[in-house]
Each structure stands twice: as C-alpha cells, then as structure tokens.
Amino acid sequence: MKRWLWAVMILFLGACAAETNNETQVENTAEVDESAPEEETLSTGSEDQSAETSFSLPRPSELAGASSESDIMSYERTGIEPHRIEIPAIGVDAEIEDVGLLPGGQMDEPSTMDGVAWYEGGYQPGEQGSSVMAGHIDSRTGPAVFFDLEDLEEGDEIIVTDESGEARVFVVQTSEAYDREDAPLQKIFGYSYRSQLNLITCTGEFNSEAGTHDQRLVVYTVLKEDLPS
Amino acid sequence: MKMNWKRTLTVVPLSAALLLPTATAFADDHGDHGGDGNSMENAPTVSSPAADLRATLDQYLSEHAYLAVFTMQKGIDGSEDFDQIAGALQQNTEDLTAAIESVYGEEAGSMFQEMWENHIGFFVDYVTATAEGDEAGREEALTQLDGYRADFSEFLEGATDERLEAGALAEGLQMHVDQLVWAFDQYNEGDFDSAYDNIRESIHHMYGVSKGLSTAIVDQFDEDFEGSMADTPAADLRSDLNYLFSEHAGLAVTTMQKGIDGAEDFEAAAGALNDNTEGLTEAISGVYGEEAGDAFNEQWSEHIDFFVDYVTATAEEDEAGQQEALDNLAGYRDTFSQFLSDATENRLEAGALADGLQMHVDQLVAAFDSYEAGDYETTYENVREAYGHMFGVGEMMSGAIVDQFPENFESGMPSEMPRTGLGGTSEAAGQTPWYLYSIAVILLASAVVFMTRRPKVQQ
Numbered sequence: 001m002k003r004w005l006w007a008v009m010i011l012f013l014g015a016c017a018a019e020t021n022n023e024t025q026v027e028n029t030a031e032v033d034e035s036a037p038e039e040e041t042l043s044t045g046s047e048d049q050s051a052e053t054s055f056s057l058p059r060p061s062e063l064a065g066a067s068s069e070s071d072i073m074s075y076e077r078t079g080i081e082p083h084r085i086e087i088p089a090i091g092v093d094a095e096i097e098d099v100g101l102l103p104g105g106q107m108d109e110p111s112t113m114d115g116v117a118w119y120e121g122g123y124q125p126g127e128q129g130s131s132v133m134a135g136h137i138d139s140r141t142g143p144a145v146f147f148d149l150e151d152l153e154e155g156d157e158i159i160v161t162d163e164s165g166e167a168r169v170f171v172v173q174t175s176e177a178y179d180r181e182d183a184p185l186q187k188i189f190g191y192s193y194r195s196q197l198n199l200i201t202c203t204g205e206f207n208s209e210a211g212t213h214d215q216r217l218v219v220y221t222v223l224k225e226d227l228p229s
Numbered sequence: 230m231k232m233n234w235k236r237t238l239t240v241v242p243l244s245a246a247l248l249l250p251t252a253t254a255f256a257d258d259h260g261d262h263g264g265d266g267n268s269m270e271n272a273p274t275v276s277s278p279a280a281d282l283r284a285t286l287d288q289y290l291s292e293h294a295y296l297a298v299f300t301m302q303k304g305i306d307g308s309e310d311f312d313q314i315a316g317a318l319q320q321n322t323e324d325l326t327a328a329i330e331s332v333y334g335e336e337a338g339s340m341f342q343e344m345w346e347n348h349i350g351f352f353v354d355y356v357t358a359t360a361e362g363d364e365a366g367r368e369e370a371l372t373q374l375d376g377y378r379a380d381f382s383e384f385l386e387g388a389t390d391e392r393l394e395a396g397a398l399a400e401g402l403q404m405h406v407d408q409l410v411w412a413f414d415q416y417n418e419g420d421f422d423s424a425y426d427n428i429r430e431s432i433h434h435m436y437g438v439s440k441g442l443s444t445a446i447v448d449q450f451d452e453d454f455e456g457s458m459a460d461t462p463a464a465d466l467r468s469d470l471n472y473l474f475s476e477h478a479g480l481a482v483t484t485m486q487k488g489i490d491g492a493e494d495f496e497a498a499a500g501a502l503n504d505n506t507e508g509l510t511e512a513i514s515g516v517y518g519e520e521a522g523d524a525f526n527e528q529w530s531e532h533i534d535f536f537v538d539y540v541t542a543t544a545e546e547d548e549a550g551q552q553e554a555l556d557n558l559a560g561y562r563d564t565f566s567q568f569l570s571d572a573t574e575n576r577l578e579a580g581a582l583a584d585g586l587q588m589h590v591d592q593l594v595a596a597f598d599s600y601e602a603g604d605y606e607t608t609y610e611n612v613r614e615a616y617g618h619m620f621g622v623g624e625m626m627s628g629a630i631v632d633q634f635p636e637n638f639e640s641g642m643p644s645e646m647p648r649t650g651l652g653g654t655s656e657a658a659g660q661t662p663w664y665l666y667s668i669a670v671i672l673l674a675s676a677v678v679f680m681t682r683r684p685k686v687q688q
Contacts, residue, residue, distance in 0.1 A: 055544040057488050059534040060499040071423065073411055074430050075404040075437065105644030121641035134647045138654035147654065183646050186448060191460035193441030194397045206652030213655065216646045228396035
C-alpha cells in the first residue's frame with residue numbers, strides 16, 4: 001500500500017516537473033535559437049554542424065581523439081608504494097619491505113627484526129581496502145620492531161610514506177588478539193569501503209612445538225580522511 | 230499516465246535473462262585443477278554467490294545513476310519522454326529495493342525505498358527550480374539532499390552492523406549527489422564535454438559503492454554465500470567489464486537519441502562513447518595484447534558507426550540506408566563473434582556469441598525506433614533490457630578470461646597469518662627470558678670494552 005503511494009507521489013512530482021518545464025522550455029529554446037549561430041561560428045569551423053537542409057551526423061569514429069579538459073569530480077583514494085612507517089606513540093620508525101605468500105599460502109614474514117613487511121598481494125596503503133603490514137614482536141634474543149604494538153591506543157597516528165616522501169596518515173581504531181589459526185582473514189586482508197591499514201604482530205604464548213606464538217595481535221587503523229572530522 | 234508496475238524484468242534473475250549457456254558451463258566446470266599452493270581456494274571464478282550479489286548491485290546502482298542523469302536532462306529540456314524515463318528510474322528503484330529486501334527484510338526494504346525515492350524527488354526539485362530560475366529552490370533541494378545523505382548513511386551503517394561506516398559512506402554519497410548536480414549544471418550551461426565526463430564518472434562511481442556494500446553484506450551473512458567473496462580479482466574483472474559494457478549500451482542509446490534529435494550535445498555524447506571504447510580496448514589489450522586490442526578497437530568502433538549510420542538514414546527517411554546499416558551490423562556480428570571466439574580459444578562459442586550480439590543490436594534498434602515513433606514506454610523497456618543484457622556479457626567475457634588465465638586471478642587472500650615472533654621475549658617459551666640475554670649482552674659488551682681498554686691503561 002505504502003509503496004504504491006510513494007510510487008504515485010514520485011510520478012506526480014515527475015509530472016509536475018515535466019509540466020513546469022514545458023512552460024519554461026519555450027523560453028529556453030527561444031534563447032538558444034538566438035545565440036546558437038554565434039556560438040557555432042565561434043567554437044568550430046567544421047562543416048559537421050552546419051547542415052540544416054540535409055541531415056548529417058559525424059560518425060563517432062571521426063570524433064575519436066578529441067580531448068576535452070574538463071574538471072572531473074571523483075571519489076578517489078589513491079594508494080602509495082609504502083617505503084617507511086612511523087608510529088610516534090611507540091617510537092617506531094622502520095623501513096618497509098614487500099612480501100608475498102609462502103608456498104603454503106601463508107603471508108610471508110619480515111626478513112629482519114627492525115623492519116616491517118607489507119603484504120604486496122593485498123591493497124596499497126591509502127587506497128580503498130585493507131592494507132596489511134606485519135612486524136616481529138621479538139627475535140630469539142630480545143624485542144623487535146612491534147614489541148610495543150599492543151600499547152597503541154585509539155587515536156594514535158601511523159604515518160606511512162613512499163620513497164618520495166608522500167604520506168598517508170592512519171588513525172588507530174581498535175586492536176584485537178586472535179588465535180593464529182582462527183583469525184578473520186577476510187576482515188583483515190579483504191576489501192573495505194574505507195582505506196584501512198591493519199598491523200599484525202605476535203602475541204600470547206610462544207609455542208615452541210609450533211615454533212611460533214599461539215596468537216596474533218591485529219591493530220585496526222583507518223585513513224584520517226575517512227574519519228568524521 | 231499508465232505504468233506497468235508488474236513488468237517481468239524485475240523478477241527474472243540476472244543470469245537467467247542472458248545468453249549464458251557457455252558461461253555457466255565453464256563456471257561450474259572448475260573442480261580439481263586448482264589445488265596448487267592455496268589449499269583453501271578452488272580455481273578462481275567470476276560466478277559465485279558473492280560475485281553475483283555484487284553484479285546485481287553493480288547493475289541497479291549504476292543504472293540508477295545513468296537514468297537519473299538523463300531524467301534530469303529530459304526534465305530541463307521538457308522532453309516528451311520525461312515521464313517514461315522517470316518511470317524507468319522508478320522501476321530501477323523497485324529492483325534495487327527488492328535486492329535490499331532480499332538481504333535485510335521487508336521493513337528495511339521499505340525504509341530504503343522511502344529514502345531512495347525521496348532523494349530522487351529532491352533531484353527533480355532541483356531541476357524544476359533550475360527551470361524556473363528559482364535560486365532559493367535550488368538551494369533548498371541541495372539542503373534536502375544533504376539531509377538524505379546523512380540519514381541514508383546512518384541507515385546503511387545500521388543495516389550492515391557498522392561494516393559500512395557512515396562517515397565514509399556519506400562522503401561517497403555526497404560525491405554521487407555532487408556529480409549528478411554538476412553534470413546537470415554543465416549540461417544546462419552548454420558545457421557538454423565536461424558534462425559527459427562527469428556523467429561517466431558518476432556512473433563509474435556507483436561501482437565503488439556496490440563493491441563496498443556487497444563485501445559488507447557477504448561478511449555479514451557469510452553462511453549465505455558458501456564461502457565465496459565479492460572482492461576477488463575475478464569478481465573485480467567481472468565488475469570492470471560490467472561497467473564498460475553496460476555504459477556502452479547506455480551511451481549508445483543516448484547518442485542515438487541525441488543524434489536523431491539534432492541535439493547540441495550529440496558530439497559530446499558520441500565522444501563519451503568513444504572514451505568508453507578506449508576503456509574496453511585497454512581491458513582487452515591488457516589480457517590479449519596490443520594487437521588484439523587494436524583489432525577489437527577497430528571492429529567495436531565500426532559497429533558504433535553503423536548505429537549512427539542507422540540514425541542518419543532514419544532521419545533522412547532512407548530505408549535502403551537503414552537496411553545497409555543493419556546489414557553492416559550483421560556482418561560485424563559475425564566477424565566480431567569469431568574474433569572473440571578465437572581470442573578465448575573457443576571458450577566463447579561463436580554461434581552463441583552471435584545470438585547475444587544480435588540481441589544487443591535488436592534492443593538498441595528497438596529502443597531507437599520506438600523513440601523515433603514516440604512510443605516511449607517501449608523505448609525505456611528496451612533501454613533497461615539493453616542495459617541489463619550487458620551484465621550477462623560482462624559475466625560471460627570475464628568468465629572466459631579467468632578460465633583462460635586462472636593464474637592471473639588467484640585470490641590474494643593468505644591462508645594463514647604471518648609468523649611475527651621467535652619467542653625471545655616470551656616467558657612461556659621455556660627459554661631464558663630475554664632480559665637475561667640483554668644483561669648477558671651488556672656484561673659481555675662491557676667486558677669487551679674493558680679488555681680493549683686495558684692495553685691503553687698499560688701504556
């Protein structure tokens with residue numbers, strides 16, 4: 001019932017608009033008619049538009065290559081090739097290396113204790129989607145780059161820059177620890193409407209049998225521009 | 230005015246409406262040859278429940294933008310077919326509502342529909358106010374659109390359980406509003422090239438909204454999607470081709486209408502159609518190489534010319550010319566089908582392709598003939614069919630490409646989290662705590678310093 005009403009209303013609105021337009025249209029065409037010849041001679045000397053007696057349209061392929069310089073309004077979140085990551089709140093300033101997948105499909109680990117690994121099979125930091133970076137919590141002998149990652153709090157900033165210094169700033173939202181075999185991979189690595197950067201390190205107990213910690217800590221951060229100002 | 234609200238178009242499922250026997254055949258054909266490495270994944274496919282949802286939203290959201298743009302143009306021009314194109318926009322709203330309802334239920338569906346119809350109404354208000362030179366009315370319409378944007382973002386945030394965050398969504402919606410308003414203003418001011426650039430952008434913009442919404446829905450109701458994801462590289466390709474093919478159909482309709490009307494923006498519309506062809510060519514070159522891309526471009530551009538020849542012949546009441554254009558289109562249909570069949574190594578069968586292409590030609594010609602005859606109901610029925618048809622073409626084409634080059638469409642999703650620690654700071658490791666190492670290291674270091682200094686002391 002309700003939907004019918006809306007449908008009718010919309011069409012009514014439409015009809016009103018059409019009617020009012022019919023009236024004003026007369027004036028519009030009159031204006032256009034007067035000014036049109038001038039505009040044409042000004043803008044183009046081509047024969048294409050001249051024909052009043054015989055109908056002639058240029059074939060679209062003849063128009064190919066005609067470029068226009070118009071301003072385009074687009075919603076664009078461009079990513080950068082990450083080179084350096086700074087997290088002032090926990091004193092991190094590290095180089096970034098690109099990593100892919102291991103043969104078993106696991107995300108590869110950072111090759112150094114001081115460096116951070118960006119998963120290159122996913123999204124670039126800054127573009128729409130979740131970009132992922134991982135850093136070690138510790139080496140065999142001591143703390144590594146993301147040792148203090150768990151201390152990050154909502155609002156802390158993360159600055160990622162590319163080689164030329166172009167930066168993207170992310171803001172910490174929340175962190176969560178997951179069992180290493182039961183982490184929501186789609187949520188961490190998948191597409192997101194907002195541009196996100198998710199940071200991974202180990203947490204929980206070290207399982208010497210498996211040779212790794214039992215849990216992973218994920219710190220979820222969002223591009224500053226994507227947060228309500 | 231009489232509208233046929235019960236049109237069957239809305240109930241025909243996307244894939245069934247189209248020319249898909251071959252596509253579905255190979256979409257189901259994947260089984261055991263994808264087992265390398267990524268054990269969680271089968272071979273990549275464009276046809277999954279999640280990718281289908283995304284394609285449905287691709288179709289209705291982008292068609293909304295397309296129809297809204299031209300409804301606004303027809304409104305300000307006082308065109309005879311305004312009621313019918315506005316009716317098509319309304320039918321699109323109902324289809325979109327049905328999609329939302331199927332996910333979130335009836336109550337959410339009606340809430341959605343109410344807001345959606347309101348926002349279309351505000352656009353119409355804007356057109357009306359513009360026609361009347363009523364600046365305050367234009368401002369009022371924009372304010373109303375602002376309110377809609379906030380409400381609608383809240384609605385989607387709530388519906389998706391905050392998977393879509395209202396702030397970012399609102400900005401995306403604002404872009405949609407601004408693009409339509411801008412494209413309309415530019416059209417109205419006679420800046421047609423800019424208008425059509427922004428029209429293309431406004432159509433493309435909706436695919437981002439669709440990707441965001443579909444991934445949120447799939448995450449929210451994962452049990453309904455059989456573990457499939459909407460954001461795979463294969464689904465991305467399908468969506469990209471959906472965009473390019475359907476925009477082609479939409480702009481072809483527009484270009485033909487502008488042509489027969491002798492409209493001032495004919496060349497801008499044709500230019501937009503050319504830009505679309507460039508996009509398609511890039512996509513084809515990216516897969517099959519530049520030579521194939523050039524061959525594609527030539528044939529594709531030619532078939533657009535044939536459509537315009539048909540328009541010219543119609544305007545001149547030259548029946549022989551019309552027939553010649555149709556014959557040329559038939560010739561194109563056969564050579565182009567063969568081209569695609571060869572490129573995909575017969576994954577697309579030439580005969581079935583030719584039938585599909587014929588349907589595309591028939592729909593555009595029917596939309597045009599009825600427009601010329603003033604039977605606008607038929608026009609917009611065919612416009613919607615022609616637009617929707619291309620989503621089947623997109624699925625078919627992307628399906629063939631992914632089947633042909635599966636290695637290029639492996640999902641980037643890792644199967645496991647990375648190893649990010651060696652246990653040196655973990656008490657539970659049954660190892661010496663790290664700080665003892667540190668102390669040891671410090672002691673060692675000082676010992677070294679001590680030892681190296683000693684000789685100096687002796688000197």
